[in-house]
Amino acid sequence: MINALLYAPEYRPNMSSMIRSAEFYGMKKIYIYDKNNLLSPPNNKTSRADMQHLARVWTAGAINHIEVVVVEDKIEFLKNYPGRKIATLVNETSQSLNDFQFQENDLILLGSEKEGLEPEAIELMDGSVYIPSLGETPCLNVAVTFGVVAHQALKSIG
Numbered sequence: 001m002i003n004a005l006l007y008a009p010e011y012r013p014n015m016s017s018m019i020r021s022a023e024f025y026g027m028k029k030i031y032i033y034d035k036n037n038l039l040s041p042p043n044n045k046t047s048r049a050d051m052q053h054l055a056r057v058w059t060a061g062a063i064n065h066i067e068v069v070v071v072e073d074k075i076e077f078l079k080n081y082p083g084r085k086i087a088t089l090v091n092e093t094s095q096s097l098n099d100f101q102f103q104e105n106d107l108i109l110l111g112s113e114k115e116g117l118e119p120e121a122i123e124l125m126d127g128s129v130y131i132p133s134l135g136e137t138p139c140l141n142v143a144v145t146f147g148v149v150a151h152q153a154l155k156s157i158g
């Protein structure tokens, strides 16, 4: 089964939406490099309420059906991952998503909202895809990207 690594997401609603999409598309686990501590917020009333909101509303309960694996050392993780690592990049020199052939064990990487993927991670990729824009907006929201790429990946695997 294809899988995904959410690389340093910055906004909990985006992260939640991607957990929801992963579960929707049948992934049993999702990897998160939680650089911004979205999964372990400070222990106060607002944060606890936010986390409950994440589980119940933003993921529509999906979080109860998928294992969230926190990646501590992203470089070691990427070096040892058994499948191909495929970055989603806002970069037209990457391969167009429309022409990319995914494989069963591929890991799809989604970059952070502001910074995208760090160069040290990009160096370890086996391939990269971009979603061509038909308009003027330079890039998509990361969670929207994930939905589009996950759908296309499963379609291309068949």
Ligand SMILES: C[S@@+](CC[C@H](N)C(=O)[O-])C[C@H]1O[C@@H](n2cnc3c(N)ncnc32)[C@H](O)[C@@H]1O
Pocket (backbone or CB within 6 Å): 088, 089, 090, 091, 109, 110, 111, 112, 113, 114, 115, 116, 117, 129, 130, 131, 132, 133, 138, 139, 140, 141, 142, 143, 145
């Ligand atoms: C808002 S974008 C990051 C923008 C950042 N300034 C950059 O250039 O990488 C957040 C993430 O969404 C994904 N993304 C957004 N639009 C995309 C596109 N058209 N093709 C592929 N990935 C895209 C990538 O994973 C990216 O790292």
